[in-house]
Amino acid sequence: ATSSFMDSFNKVRGHFQTVFRSLFTEDDDCDLILLDEMDPLECDIDIVAKPKGKKPKSISQLSGGEKTLTAIALLFSLYLLKPAPFCIFDEVDAPLDDVNIEKFNRIVRKFSTDSQFIIITHNKLTMAEVDVLYGVYMEEQGVSGVTAVDFRKYDYDNILTEMQG
Amino acid sequence: ATSSFMDSFNKVRGHFQTVFRSLFTEDDDCDLILLDEMDPLECDIDIVAKPKGKKPKSISQLSGGEKTLTAIALLFSLYLLKPAPFCIFDEVDAPLDDVNIEKFNRIVRKFSTDSQFIIITHNKLTMAEVDVLYGVYMEEQGVSGVTAVDFRKYDYDNILTEMQG
Amino acid sequence: MKLKSLEINGFKSFANHTIINFNEAITGIVGPNGSGKSNVVDAIRWVLGEQKGRELRLEAMSDVIFNGTKKRKVAPLAQVSLSFENTRNVIPTDYQNVTISRLLYRSGESEYRLNNVPCRLKDITGLFLDTGIGSDSYAIIALNMVEDLLSNKENARRKMFEQAA
Amino acid sequence: MKLKSLEINGFKSFANHTIINFNEAITGIVGPNGSGKSNVVDAIRWVLGEQKGRELRLEAMSDVIFNGTKKRKVAPLAQVSLSFENTRNVIPTDYQNVTISRLLYRSGESEYRLNNVPCRLKDITGLFLDTGIGSDSYAIIALNMVEDLLSNKENARRKMFEQAA
Numbered sequence: 332a333t334s335s336f337m338d339s340f341n342k343v344r345g346h347f348q349t350v351f352r353s354l355f356t357e358d359d360d361c362d363l364i365l366l367d368e369m370d371p372l373e374c375d376i377d378i379v380a381k382p383k384g385k386k387p388k389s390i391s392q393l394s395g396g397e398k399t400l401t402a403i404a405l406l407f408s409l410y411l412l413k414p415a416p417f418c419i420f421d422e423v424d425a426p427l428d429d430v431n432i433e434k435f436n437r438i439v440r441k442f443s444t445d446s447q448f449i450i451i452t453h454n455k456l457t458m459a460e461v462d463v464l465y466g467v468y469m470e471e472q473g474v475s476g477v478t479a480v481d482f483r484k485y486d487y488d489n490i491l492t493e494m495q496g
Numbered sequence: 497a498t499s500s501f502m503d504s505f506n507k508v509r510g511h512f513q514t515v516f517r518s519l520f521t522e523d524d525d526c527d528l529i530l531l532d533e534m535d536p537l538e539c540d541i542d543i544v545a546k547p548k549g550k551k552p553k554s555i556s557q558l559s560g561g562e563k564t565l566t567a568i569a570l571l572f573s574l575y576l577l578k579p580a581p582f583c584i585f586d587e588v589d590a591p592l593d594d595v596n597i598e599k600f601n602r603i604v605r606k607f608s609t610d611s612q613f614i615i616i617t618h619n620k621l622t623m624a625e626v627d628v629l630y631g632v633y634m635e636e637q638g639v640s641g642v643t644a645v646d647f648r649k650y651d652y653d654n655i656l657t658e659m660q661g
Numbered sequence: 662m663k664l665k666s667l668e669i670n671g672f673k674s675f676a677n678h679t680i681i682n683f684n685e686a687i688t689g690i691v692g693p694n695g696s697g698k699s700n701v702v703d704a705i706r707w708v709l710g711e712q713k714g715r716e717l718r719l720e721a722m723s724d725v726i727f728n729g730t731k732k733r734k735v736a737p738l739a740q741v742s743l744s745f746e747n748t749r750n751v752i753p754t755d756y757q758n759v760t761i762s763r764l765l766y767r768s769g770e771s772e773y774r775l776n777n778v779p780c781r782l783k784d785i786t787g788l789f790l791d792t793g794i795g796s797d798s799y800a801i802i803a804l805n806m807v808e809d810l811l812s813n814k815e816n817a818r819r820k821m822f823e824q825a826a
Numbered sequence: 827m828k829l830k831s832l833e834i835n836g837f838k839s840f841a842n843h844t845i846i847n848f849n850e851a852i853t854g855i856v857g858p859n860g861s862g863k864s865n866v867v868d869a870i871r872w873v874l875g876e877q878k879g880r881e882l883r884l885e886a887m888s889d890v891i892f893n894g895t896k897k898r899k900v901a902p903l904a905q906v907s908l909s910f911e912n913t914r915n916v917i918p919t920d921y922q923n924v925t926i927s928r929l930l931y932r933s934g935e936s937e938y939r940l941n942n943v944p945c946r947l948k949d950i951t952g953l954f955l956d957t958g959i960g961s962d963s964y965a966i967i968a969l970n971m972v973e974d975l976l977s978n979k980e981n982a983r984r985k986m987f988e989q990a991a
């Protein structure tokens with residue numbers, strides 16, 4: 332059990348360095364560390380992330396968007412180890428700026444050859460990247476309905492206004 | 497002490513009903529309740545919020561955006577009781593959809609006659625509503641700089657790209 | 662495995678029978694705050710067998726049944742069905758098309774079905790062992806789970822590793 | 827009282843001397859993830875006397891000093907100054923213009939100043955009693971505080987009421 336966990340852990344650790352650099356910049360450092368190598372099946376797992384030349388003491392010093400992107404890098408590293416048939420992301424792009432949203436959408440597109448993605452978002456850039464868009468709205472007070480949405484920017488603004496009822 | 501707290505509490509409660517209805521709809525119900533009226537200085541304060549005809553058992557059943565808007569209603573109710581000379585909001589508009597962002601910006605504008613506001617945001621609608629815009633960016637790797645930004649939509653996209661360095 | 666469709670009826674805000682098709686690689690879901698987008702995610706987790714009400718923002722499991730509005734009464738039951746094409750035989754069954762269903766009646770009675778044949782919860786969870794699909798999968802991610810990963814709340818990082826390992 | 831300007835030097839990512847003017851009713855701050863926007867808010871809380879490192883995302887208070895990058899060495903001290911116009915005599919002092927400053931040296935020595943005259947921390951916090959301004963004011967709000975209000979973490983609701991009452 333230990334060796335199979337260590338095997339998986341080391342693979343994810345390798346993926347993390349690749350994925351992190353693709354989401355931040357190519358000469359950034361990051362790592363995943365087992366805090367107690369004598370107890371690999373139980374100990375805490377530390378995340379080290381140093382984007383863009385910075386030297387934070389821990390990831391809690393990073394900004395909201397940097398932390399979110401780091402967590403996304405970890406998730407996709409797990410997906411490289413074991414792709415799930417489908418992945419659902421509920422508004423995980425909310426803390427990201429426009430440039431990082433493009434990176435997020437690009438990595439989703441890349442992985443979508445092996446997994447189906449369902450992305451819930453309020454962000455127009457993300458909406459422009461998906462293959463099909465469904466609008467969920469209040470059909471009557473307190474009752475949900477769903478409709479297909481044809482996304483062209485002004486179209487969405489109009490639909491959103493209609494959806495507000 | 498008790499009567500002065502009760503006095504403030506009841507005023508905030510009244511404000512909450514007004515502000516909540518202005519952020520949701522005019523015939524919505526909401527309330528602030530002292531969970532133990534025998535111990536008003538220590539007991540928990542309950543928030544009841546029923547937007548748009550819904551009947552949630554507690555606010556934890558509401559959606560992310562509905563909860564955020566409810567908290568904003570509570571904050572502005574406190575500001576009606578005691579305006580602060582300045583208010584700082586760091587990306588509190590992130591969970592809100594476009595329609596609710598307009599409502600948020602409108603209530604900020606309304607209260608800005610009595611208080612100065614500093615709003616940190618990634619949202620273009622909010623950016624269009626402020627009086628002056630400052631861009632914070634990485635002047636060199638890991639070092640922040642600030643510049644005045646002239647907001648017209650394409651201008652911001654260009655500046656953001658430049659700011660990414 | 663390829664997702665085909667999700668059918669929701671009487672579950673949370675979905676008082677009306679609703680079908681959402683998932684034929685594409687990347688599906689986007691958009692709409693106003695409180696319209697029901699996260700409820701769609703809850704429905705998928707619920708039909709996959711989620712037993713913890715707290716994970717679905719409920720105080721009691723019976724809270725998943727549409728609880729009525731000022732203009733509409735409560736639903737007699739909540740029902741969700743999720744249909745797949747069993748491509749690459751990810752699910753250990755001879756069926757090429759698989760539909761799992763879950764029903765909960767106001768009486769508290771609950772049913773699970775596999776291709777419309779009543780079964781037990783463990784028949785359903787058993788189908789998905791090792792596929793990466795499950796109610797608390799590393800592939801179903803909302804912002805609060807991103808925060809848990811970053812703060813390592815309740816050893817969230819290890820739990821996520823173990824699902825992928 | 828009217829905010830006039832904020833001066834930051836050596837505080838967190840602000841290795842270079844930076845001035846931000848706050849002359850308008852509503853000031854917006856924008857920029858990429860990790861650029862330093864929330865650090866501006868931290869700077870304001872710090873100069874107002876914040877003593878808890880955790881509130882500023884620090885493990886130790888010395889972490890506020892610019893800690894260097896691959897290309898730039900650490901700063902010798904962190905300094906922040908906040909200037910106001912004392913309109914409506916909100917602050918109990920004869921000065922029409924007030925500047926509060928805080929300095930922290932790598933040695934651990936720290937200084938507070940009022941209009942450039944060294945003073946103690948309590949001289950500064952004393953100035954702002956009952957004004958609604960303070961390092962943990964109900965008027966300085968980020969998304970995590972919105973969540974604390976909604977979940978009522980550590981009686982957040984009552985604490986906020988007490989600041990406004």
Ligand SMILES: Nc1ncnc2c1ncn2[C@@H]1O[C@H](COP(=O)(O)OP(=O)(O)OP(=O)(O)O)[C@@H](O)[C@H]1O
Nearest residue numbers: 559560561673694695696697698699700726727728
């Ligand atoms: N059992 C139920 N019966 C009726 N309505 C319910 C029930 N459970 C939850 N709801 C309602 O569903 C709504 C929440 O929907 P949901 O969380 O899916 O919104 P959302 O589209 O994700 O919004 P946001 O963009 O703000 O995240 C709430 O207003 C809640 O009151």
Ligand SMILES: Nc1ncnc2c1ncn2[C@@H]1O[C@H](COP(=O)(O)OP(=O)(O)OP(=O)(O)O)[C@@H](O)[C@H]1O
Nearest residue numbers: 394395396838859860861862863864865891892893
């Ligand atoms: N003492 C320090 N020295 C140098 N850099 C620091 C220091 N403390 C924090 N930082 C850096 O400042 C950056 C965080 O900035 P900040 O939180 O202000 O970003 P932000 O603009 O709010 O971004 P976001 O949009 O993601 O919220 C982090 O990358 C962090 O490493």
Ligand SMILES: [Mg+2]
Nearest residue numbers: 559560698699
């Ligand atoms: Mg939601």
Ligand SMILES: [Mg+2]
Nearest residue numbers: 394395863864
């Ligand atoms: Mg920030």
